[in-house]
Amino acid sequence: MKIIVIGGGIAGLSSAYYATKNIPDAHITLIESSDRWGGKITTDRVLCNTRTGASPVPTYGTFIIEGGPDTFLATKPWAVDLCMELGLTGRLHGTNPHKKNTYVLNRNRLLSLPDGLAMMIPTNIEAILRTRLVSWFSKARMGLDFLLPAKSPNGDESLGTFVSRRLGREAYENLIEPLMSGIYAGDGDALSLASTFPYLRDLELKYGSLARGALTLHRQMSSNGQKMQGSRSAFLTPTTGLAEIVEALVAYLQDPGIDLRLNTSAKLVMGHLSSFHVELETGEVLEAGSVILATPAFVSGRLLASLDPGLASALQSIPYTSTATVSLAYRHDDIPRELDGYGYVIPRREGRRALACTWTSTKFPHRAPEGHALIRVFVGRAGQEIPWDEGDLLELAKEELNLTLGITAEPLVQRVFMWDRAMPQYNIGHPEILRRIDAALEEHPGLALAGNGYRGIGIPDCIHSGELAVSKVLATETQRV
Numbered sequence: 001m002k003i004i005v006i007g008g009g010i011a012g013l014s015s016a017y018y019a020t021k022n023i024p025d026a027h028i029t030l031i032e033s034s035d036r037w038g039g040k041i042t043t044d045r046v047l048c049n050t051r052t053g054a055s056p057v058p059t060y061g062t063f064i065i066e067g068g069p070d071t072f073l074a075t076k077p078w079a080v081d082l083c084m085e086l087g088l089t090g091r092l093h094g095t096n097p098h099k100k101n102t103y104v105l106n107r108n109r110l111l112s113l114p115d116g117l118a119m120m121i122p123t124n125i126e127a128i129l130r131t132r133l134v135s136w137f138s139k140a141r142m143g144l145d146f147l148l149p150a151k152s153p154n155g156d157e158s159l160g161t162f163v164s165r166r167l168g169r170e171a172y173e174n175l176i177e178p179l180m181s182g183i184y185a186g187d188g189d190a191l192s193l194a195s196t197f198p199y200l201r202d203l204e205l206k207y208g209s210l211a212r213g214a215l216t217l218h219r220q221m222s223s224n225g226q227k228m229q230g231s232r233s234a235f236l237t238p239t240t241g242l243a244e245i246v247e248a249l250v251a252y253l254q255d256p257g258i259d260l261r262l263n264t265s266a267k268l269v270m271g272h273l274s275s276f277h278v279e280l281e282t283g284e285v286l287e288a289g290s291v292i293l294a295t296p297a298f299v300s301g302r303l304l305a306s307l308d309p310g311l312a313s314a315l316q317s318i319p320y321t322s323t324a325t326v327s328l329a330y331r332h333d334d335i336p337r338e339l340d341g342y343g344y345v346i347p348r349r350e351g352r353r354a355l356a357c358t359w360t361s362t363k364f365p366h367r368a369p370e371g372h373a374l375i376r377v378f379v380g381r382a383g384q385e386i387p388w389d390e391g392d393l394l395e396l397a398k399e400e401l402n403l404t405l406g407i408t409a410e411p412l413v414q415r416v417f418m419w420d421r422a423m424p425q426y427n428i429g430h431p432e433i434l435r436r437i438d439a440a441l442e443e444h445p446g447l448a449l450a451g452n453g454y455r456g457i458g459i460p461d462c463i464h465s466g467e468l469a470v471s472k473v474l475a476t477e478t479q480r481v
């Protein structure tokens with residue numbers, strides 16, 4: 001049985017892993033167009049002279065700098081399970097439980113998010129009454145959530161419309177939008193509720209109120225002994241960065257039965273039912289009974305253009321946003337303000353060019369040497385182009401840190417990562433696009449899709465998508481036999 005997996009990000013690596021594990025006699029080829037594995041997962045481990053004061057002796061410390069994702073959600077099981085199978089459990093760190101503040105930029109000031117957010121919904125009335133993030137009028141409007149009847153089921157709506165309808169527009173813009181839309185670098189007024197946060201609509205329908213529903217679930221889970229945030233941290237990351245997962249997967253896949261090819265770009269996928277041909281940019285043609293496309297949806301669409309134009313056009317209709325991250329390291333003495341939290345998010349209405357700023361070395365203290373801080377600025381969101389120049393991005397990030405944190409010192413270390421069309425936008429209409437894709441795929445039993453373009457953008461979802469793609473090709477192969 002021959003399987004070709006196209007794309008060596010976490011979804012493609014996971015597909016190859018589950019194919020190897022679950023189909024022992026498979027001959028697997030994994031191809032990746034770039035010169036490294038991991039796709040959006042990339043970690044720089046930067047050794048630096050961190051000598052402080054007048055000490056003549058150089059001391060070296062390592063900054064763990066993530067270019068793409070920096071952590072994964074532990075409440076979805078697939079990444080945790082994979083790490084366990086790869087022997088990485090003992091290397092996973094949670095977020096710092098001692099400085100859990102998250103701030104929101106509000107008219108150039110940093111204000112704490114109110115306590116008691118459950119499933120991102122405010123549930124602590126006292127904390128809401130105290131917060132300066134929303135006006136008194138807005139606080140009263142949020143209370144209507146307990147009284148307003150649930151809207152009768154009638155198709156999809158945008159995240160922005162839904163939250164504004166339940167909690168009011170100001171609460172949406174100042175509290176909820178920067179948290180929720182930030183995950184997708186998206187526009188909340190375009191994002192599909194059904195495809196991004198379907199549980200919010202379930203809470204409305206079942207409990208008639210978001211706050212009541214989130215509180216009830218929170219209490220139920222707490223009384224079951226599993227707190228909403230998980231008994232450990234809700235977010236985990238390996239000691240020397242997420243690249244550890246990629247490295248462990250590649251080590252597992254280095255087996256004579258598996259053909260791992262870097263610098264190999266797929267150009268076209270052709271064929272039918274049980275026989276596919278993958279044409280590479282070099283002109284070489286590979287043949288297989290099954291193909292898993294773990295490339296971004298727009299690339300998969302391009303590859304399938306001649307095999308199935310309808311499927312290709314559905315794939316290409318999923319929009320993507322470009323983003324960038326800029327990581328800067330400083331001596332603590334060079335930072336005028338204590339970094340007493342995980343960082344801050346920036347609502348769209350603030351009009352800043354940055355989307356958020358993570359205080360990485362507070363969130364994960366092992367990521368910077370003693371006496372030093374690592375900060376990461378996110379740039380780029382739907383409707384806002386990023387400057388495609390490393391120097392401009394550095395300037396933008398430094399300006400953000402100067403404006404908000406008062407940092408004027410030059411960083412000890414700086415790293416910029418630019419991600420062209422990286423974040424799929426599950427906008428209104430996304431469920432319909434998925435229906436078209438699923439219907440078209442039924443005509444191609446040996447063909448499967450994996451990756452962040454469809455049913456989840458986070459690392460656990462991408463891993464799960466690889467596992468599901470392998471289940472599909474395995475079921476097809478079993479039927480063929």
Ligand SMILES: Cc1cc2nc3c(=O)[nH]c(=O)nc-3n(C[C@H](O)[C@H](O)[C@H](O)COP(=O)(O)OP(=O)(O)OC[C@H]3O[C@@H](n4cnc5c(N)ncnc54)[C@H](O)[C@@H]3O)c2cc1C
Binds near residue numbers: 034041294452
């Ligand atoms: C800045 C940033 C921060 C993020 N933060 C988080 C986070 O903290 N936690 C979290 O869970 N998620 C986060 N995400 C999302 C998550 O990282 C991604 O959704 C996920 O890594 C995507 O994995 P993938 O395998 O689907 O795609 P990719 O990683 O994009 O992999 C696709 C691969 O296909 C290859 N390819 C493309 N064309 C071809 C071709 N023709 N032939 C062969 N190969 C090809 C590409 O080179 C690439 O390696 C973040 C994303 C970004 C960009």
